[in-house]
Amino acid sequence: MSGMHKCAPAKSESPKKPSTKKWGSSLLLTPKSSSLSPRSWLCNITLGASRFIPSISISQSLDISINAPHPPLTRQSCPLHSSLRPLRHSSRSLARLPPRLRNPPRPLKIAAGDLPPLGFRKGYLLMSTLGNSTNIFWHECPVGKHERQRLLDQKGCVVWITGLSGSGKSTLACSISRELHTRGKLSYVLDGDNLRHGLNKNLGFKAEDRAENIRRVGEVAKLFADAGLVCIASLISPYRKDRDACRAMLPESFIEASSS
């Protein structure tokens, strides 16, 4: 029976020396370089040096700082801006629009005889051919990942912790989350145990159920990273193939660690 894991509440003290030495596993948060602003941090998880439990190995370190300025939110950077303000279709105003709004892309595919669904803004949305559906659209939002990251002053990413049951995954995930919180970085833990109480409560432990479990968590983690958070997923995730499928969703922002 899986139990519910709770992260210990972070202390509301002001940031102090980076140190989470606990039972041998540690999270190091260090300024990326002394020449950078103190708000630039390199997220780095180091090998535990304890003879007790966990050793953690990690395939890469990930920079969650924002160094390059992102483009400001402008009418040009917002493909659906037209939905916020009605456009007057005079030739003068059309001429002022960026080319892609003047000549919006056509839907990828419309099945013969299909009527556009309610709310379909002709030409502004891409039509998917997912499964049998011909009316599923990808909606762009004026506030995108870059805007959210700039607001939060951090980059979204996924830290994926894999390991056997009882190896310390949840404990490590909570330590990382707490340390990031202390440093003013927003994170969220997706713990396999906890998710099996809700999102994945219909899944068991057969290989295909585990694969579906990991796929769903990968998709949720991707959304959290897109929201700008450091998403820490702690699941047994025993099969490399399933983990690799998650990594493929976010090749630039996926870091894998294993606890043992």
Ligand SMILES: Nc1ncnc2c1ncn2[C@@H]1O[C@H](COP(=O)(O)OS(=O)(=O)O)[C@@H](OP(=O)(O)O)[C@H]1O
């Ligand atoms: N075979 C089996 N039978 C019963 N219970 C089991 C089994 N395998 C795992 N567990 C329990 O489920 C918790 C979450 O597992 P995960 O979702 O991380 O597993 S997986 O990634 O889908 O392989 C897992 O949590 P942790 O112990 O924290 O790893 C276990 O409590």
Ligand SMILES: Nc1ncnc2c1ncn2[C@@H]1O[C@H](COP(=O)(O)OP(=O)(O)O)[C@@H](O)[C@H]1O
């Ligand atoms: N580094 C550690 N040293 C000693 N005990 C640990 C360490 N990490 C976790 N534990 C203990 O091991 C047990 C299992 O840890 P847990 O984080 O729940 O593992 P998992 O999520 O992999 O099942 C818990 O009782 C926890 O307190």
